[in-house]
Amino acid sequence: MSLFQRREIVVVLTTAVAVAVIADYWTTLPVYGGTFMEWAVILGAFAMGLAGFSTIRYHIGHALKKTKGLWVFSVWWMIVLAITVLTGLAGLALTFKAEDNPIYIWILNNVYAPLNIAEYGLTGFFTISASYRLLRARTKSSLVFMLVALLVMLGSIAISEAIWSQLPVPGQWISSVPGAAGERGATIAMGIGSVIFALRAMTGRERGYLPE
Amino acid sequence: MAEKEKEAQDIWTRILNIDVRVFYWACLIILALPLIFPFTLPIVVTEPTRAAFNTIQSLPEGSLVLYYMECGVGGWPELMGSMVASLKHIYAKRLKFVIVNIGYSVDHKLTFDRIFSLAGHPSARGYKYGEDWAYFGFASGMETAMASLAKNFRSVYREDDFGTSIDQLPIMRNVNEAKDFKLVLCFNTAGGQSWVRAHWTVANKVPSIIAVIGAGLAQSQSDFKAGMNSGFWFSTRGAAEYEGLLKAPGISSARMSALDTMQLVTILCVIAANFAFQMSKRRKK
Numbered sequence: 001m002s003l004f005q006r007r008e009i010v011v012v013l014t015t016a017v018a019v020a021v022i023a024d025y026w027t028t029l030p031v032y033g034g035t036f037m038e039w040a041v042i043l044g045a046f047a048m049g050l051a052g053f054s055t056i057r058y059h060i061g062h063a064l065k066k067t068k069g070l071w072v073f074s075v076w077w078m079i080v081l082a083i084t085v086l087t088g089l090a091g092l093a094l095t096f097k098a099e100d101n102p103i104y105i106w107i108l109n110n111v112y113a114p115l116n117i118a119e120y121g122l123t124g125f126f127t128i129s130a131s132y133r134l135l136r137a138r139t140k141s142s143l144v145f146m147l148v149a150l151l152v153m154l155g156s157i158a159i160s161e162a163i164w165s166q167l168p169v170p171g172q173w174i175s176s177v178p179g180a181a182g183e184r185g186a187t188i189a190m191g192i193g194s195v196i197f198a199l200r201a202m203t204g205r206e207r208g209y210l211p212e
Numbered sequence: 213m214a215e216k217e218k219e220a221q222d223i224w225t226r227i228l229n230i231d232v233r234v235f236y237w238a239c240l241i242i243l244a245l246p247l248i249f250p251f252t253l254p255i256v257v258t259e260p261t262r263a264a265f266n267t268i269q270s271l272p273e274g275s276l277v278l279y280y281m282e283c284g285v286g287g288w289p290e291l292m293g294s295m296v297a298s299l300k301h302i303y304a305k306r307l308k309f310v311i312v313n314i315g316y317s318v319d320h321k322l323t324f325d326r327i328f329s330l331a332g333h334p335s336a337r338g339y340k341y342g343e344d345w346a347y348f349g350f351a352s353g354m355e356t357a358m359a360s361l362a363k364n365f366r367s368v369y370r371e372d373d374f375g376t377s378i379d380q381l382p383i384m385r386n387v388n389e390a391k392d393f394k395l396v397l398c399f400n401t402a403g404g405q406s407w408v409r410a411h412w413t414v415a416n417k418v419p420s421i422i423a424v425i426g427a428g429l430a431q432s433q434s435d436f437k438a439g440m441n442s443g444f445w446f447s448t449r450g451a452a453e454y455e456g457l458l459k460a461p462g463i464s465s466a467r468m469s470a471l472d473t474m475q476l477v478t479i480l481c482v483i484a485a486n487f488a489f490q491m492s493k494r495r496k497k
Contacts, residue, residue, distance in 0.1 A: 025415070037360045038367040041353035048352055108322055116285040116319075124243075124474055129235050132481040136489045146486065150479055156449055157475045158253035158468060165256075172258070176433050183430035184438070187406075 010211065011204040018202050056081070148174055224492035228485065242477050246469040253472065255465075260436050261453040264421045264443025267395065268301050275394035276387065277302060277309045278412075280358075281323055282404030284316035287425065291399045292326065293451025293464030294423035298397055299331040300460055303339075308383055310393075311347045312369070314357045315402065320350045330463065342381045349373030358407040362390035362416055390416035395442075399423045405431060409440045423450070 017036050024033020059074035061067075067074075084107060091101030137143035154160040155171020200206035271277075279299070283291050302309055313320035324347065328334070334345050348369045351357050360367050365388045371377050378384050386392065390412050398408045398420060405422045412418045419442040424432045432444040445451050448471055451464035 034360070034363050034367065037356050037363070040356040041351065041360055041368055044353035044356065105321070108319060112319065113285045113322055117288060120286045120289055125236050125239050128239055128474070128478050128481055129232055131478050132230075132235065132485045135482045135485070137486055138489075146482065150482060153475050153479050156446075157472045158255045159472045159476055161256050162253045168256075175429055176437070179430045180433040180437050183434040187431065187434065 007204070007210050011202075015202040018198060152179075224488045224495060227488040228492060239474075239477065243470060243474055246473045250466060251469050252465065253468070255449070255453055255456055255468065257453045257457060258446070258450070260432070260444045260446065261450050262443070262457065263436070264445060264450075265301075265454060265457045267419055267421060267442040268298070268305060268307075271305060271307055271394055273306045275307050276383070276392065277307050278361075278393045278396045278418075279309045279311045280396055280398045280404065280408065281311065281313045281320060282315045283323060283399045283401050284319040285322055287399070287401040288323070288326065289467075290425040290447040291401065291423050291451075292330070293448055293462065293467070294445035294454060295323075295327050295399050296331040296462055297451055297454045297458060297460070297464070298421070298423075298445075299327060300462075301454075301458055303332070303334075303337045304458075308343075309345050310383065310387075311345070312361065313348075313350045314352075314361075315354060315404065316350065342376070343383055346381050346383050347373045355403065355407045355411075358404075359411040362411040362418075364388060390418045393418055396420040397423070400428060401425055405435070405441070409435055413440055421445070 020031045021033040021036055023029055023031040024037075056078070059077050062070045062074040063078065065071070084104075087107060088101070088104040091103035094103075095101040131149075135142075135146045135149060137146055151171040152174055153171065155168040155173075155175065157168075160167040160171075197206060201209065204210075279302075281295070283295075299309075311324065313323075316323070335341070339345050349372070351361075351368045353360065353368070357368050361369075365384070366378055369378055372381060393412075396408050396412050396418055398404050400408075400422055405424065405428060408420045408422065413420045421443050422428075422432050422435070422441050423445040424447065426447050429446055432441065432446070435441045436444060445454055448464045448467050451462075452468045455462045455465050
């Protein structure tokens with residue numbers, strides 16, 4: 001096995017970098033944790049390129065295999081990608097401006113933005129339809145769930161305040177007291193989980209990220 | 213009698229299994245009404261919005277604010293109102309600001325243009341680029357980038373979005389870490405608020421105000437109660453409250469009527485569905 005693929009090397013590197021970043025956060029020692037973070041920012045840019053590459057590979061795979069129900073969308077995705085990249089490059093060649101050339105901006109303003117907002121807006125319709133079909137008092141617990149949902153919704157609209165000034169109070173109390181308490185519990189659990197994950201990674205017990 | 217009961221049972225079942233297309237058309241028509249005939253209802257200002265207002269209001273003129281957009285076009289319906297209202301407040305208080313975008317590589321420019329088209333361009337408000345405000349555009353790296361910004365701004369951005377070196381911008385003179393900023397405004401659709409909380413507010417004691425979409429309410433409430441943010445704007449509602457405090461009604465106040473109607477329709481739908489469900493259950497018994 002190559003030296004660079006040895007698990008021990010990866011674990012030692014992970015531990016060294018993690019210790020440096022943690023020490024940098026908690027102490028003023030010159031441990032170069034900040035340098036590793038700068039590297040991570042640069043690696044993040046590479047990761048975006050890698051994500052683009054793997055997405056293209058994914059869609060080419062479906063297009064070539066003619067995966068049922070998917071290949072048409074994969075082909076369409078690649079056509080749209082090609083149009084965006086080519087027009088963007090044409091704009092760059094004509095105006096010497098990278099991402100703010102007029103052709104690219106036109107596509108963003110007139111295709112991307114309206115579609116993105118429309119997609120977001122459609123969730124409102126789905127939410128109403130889903131609420132109608134799913135928020136039903138079938139059991140005692142679903143009754144409680146439904147009442148809480150209704151009270152929270154009443155707590156966030158101005159109409160309820162116009163009807164009676166105290167009408168939104170229960171909903172606002174639910175979101176600010178039990179809701180915040182639940183969220184706090186989840187946040188603390190996530191924090192502890194992150195620490196455990198980091199410890200497992202540093203001691204080589206977490207194997208998900210290691211080379212096979 | 214039995215036939216009549218069966219017929220009635222059919223009605224309840226039919227109501228419960230109403231075609232989804234009928235639903236969507238009804239929603240579209242109902243939603244269009246407040247847009248055609250807008251109405252305004254008084255909005256009670258909630259504690260987090262008032263706290264956000266007081267925090268910005270208390271900053272002395274010329275204080276430097278980090279205006280952090282972690283939001284793309286998809287976040288406009290819920291966050292654009294607070295982005296515009298807070299910028300109007302920044303203008304009114306003559307605060308300096310630096311815009312960064314971490315998280316949305318494609319559409320940060322659209323968001324930037326849209327905010328200025330609604331709140332007014334800084335130059336029209338007497339702001340000079342480089343001295344009173346600066347725009348640094350997109351940087352990759354997500355949470356790591358946010359943490360690095362707090363430690364060493366120049367490790368993430370060496371030049372602004374227009375290609376000018378950071379050292380040639382007078383606003384960035386002697387500014388390189390979180391402590392050089394008086395406030396962070398975070399317009400958040402995903403993880404931004406927890407990054408600001410961890411690396412700016414908790415670690416460096418820089419106050420922060422967060423604008424959140426509906427799904428982020430619980431976390432913002434929890435952080436606000438724990439003093440980990442100095443206030444927040446809850447979606448369109450929070451922005452409409454803020455516009456009220458600024459006495460400058462804007463897009464959020466206008467949208468509230470449509471939003472209220474939609475929420476009311478949802479509530480009525482749930483009540484109607486449950487009534488039909490109980491009736492159908494009773495008939496079956």
